[in-house]
Amino acid sequence: MAADSRTGELRDFLLRHAVAILLVLGLLIRCLWGWKHGFDYAVGEAANVAISIARDGTFADTFARGSGLSAHFTPSMTLVAGGVYTLFGVRTGAAELVLAALSIGLSLASGYLWYRVVREVGAPRWAALVALAMFCLLPMNFGLEVVAFRAWEGALAAASAALCLLIALRLDRAAAPTWKGFTGLAIACALTFFVNQAIGLAVYGAMGLLLLRRFPVRRWLAAIGIAALCLIAVLTPWTVRNAVVFDRFIPLRSNLGLELSLANSPAATTGQDEHARFLNRLRTIHPLESEAAFQTMMRAGGEIAYADALGKQAKAWIAGNPGQFAALSLHHLREFYFPPAWQWNIYTEGAQAVGLRQALVWGLSILGLLGALLLPKIYGSRALYLAIFVLAPALPYVIVQPILRYRYLIFAPMMFCATILLVWILARMLSRARARPAG
Structure with missing residues (x-):
């Protein structure tokens, strides 16, 4: 009897504190991932600006030191990273630990808030807990959550x-x-x-x-x-x-011309395989990816003049090739929800288990999109709010080349919609199986 009582108490404790336990496990597994990978540090335009803030007190040097004042993106997590670097030193162990904690904390906060969201819509607690467990424990975006979002704004x-x-x-x-x-x-x-x-x-x-x-x-x-x-x-x-x-x-950012040109040009419709085609375009015109492009940007008068010139070229090509632009836009939409394998190797080669990761993402996308459509019928019209967060963020990325970092915005909405739908389907199947007469 005493053993049964202790088992019952443990079960009750776990059920009462399930959300906190899952969040702690999510924190620990991300910390272990970071420890295994050396914690590293964020790179790219956002990290460059954070360093400039710490070093010179300026929102500048997006592409390299000397590239000048910037409006490449709006200041948010970059300011936070710059402030941390000012206090603890640029890319010191203490600074990276603080930024990693912030990045992981914001990522887990989004999962917790989505747990509250689906409960608010009417999903059963146990179904919402399953969704939260999937969000916390599946290693689908740890590189972004532990490293990249120390300077980039995705988790925030x-x-x-x-x-x-x-x-x-x-x-x-x-x-x-x-x-x-x-x-x-x-x-x-x-x-x-x-x-x-x-x-x-x-x-x-x-x-x-x-x-x-x-x-x-x-x-x-x-x-x-x-x-x-x-x-x-x-x-x-x-x-x-x-x-x-x-x-x-x-009012917002000045880089649209660059992004538009990366995805919309005669080069985008060549017979070359898409991975090679995009990398070639990236290294030809992106100032962060090649010295030649950087020097071209500086001769053009800086990042804004350069982005404007590229944008003008891209818009001219779009106006002259509306059919090809429409086809590319539909292609980008598909890639946003169903990314091709090459996207795991855009900036680094040798990504591991790409096939498995792609299968997980595609499965999540299928179930998430179905959830966006079906959950309003299951839980009522308030679930339409969830559908907005699955569908609306894709719209700006239709006209540019989507990458994995961009689609993090729909990770939690897709995960929770997909899991809640799957759990509902399984529960219905079990209920019908139990209701069948024996024999």
């Missing part, structure tokens, strides 16, 4: 977007959504949009759905006005800085 964007969604769902559930609550949501959405515009589409989509569902038409104008004022307030400091520094209106 995912966590802030999940928070916006949770706020929207709670306002949707309220007897009468208050202006105070809506203003809080508008501020959170504006900050999230500033951090990452792709996930920003999803949070504003959720806000729009909230207005349609819970606000009478007579209150829409006031609500839209509040949302617009919050967005203007968030964008203004960065816009003013860019106007002063570059003498032009740049």
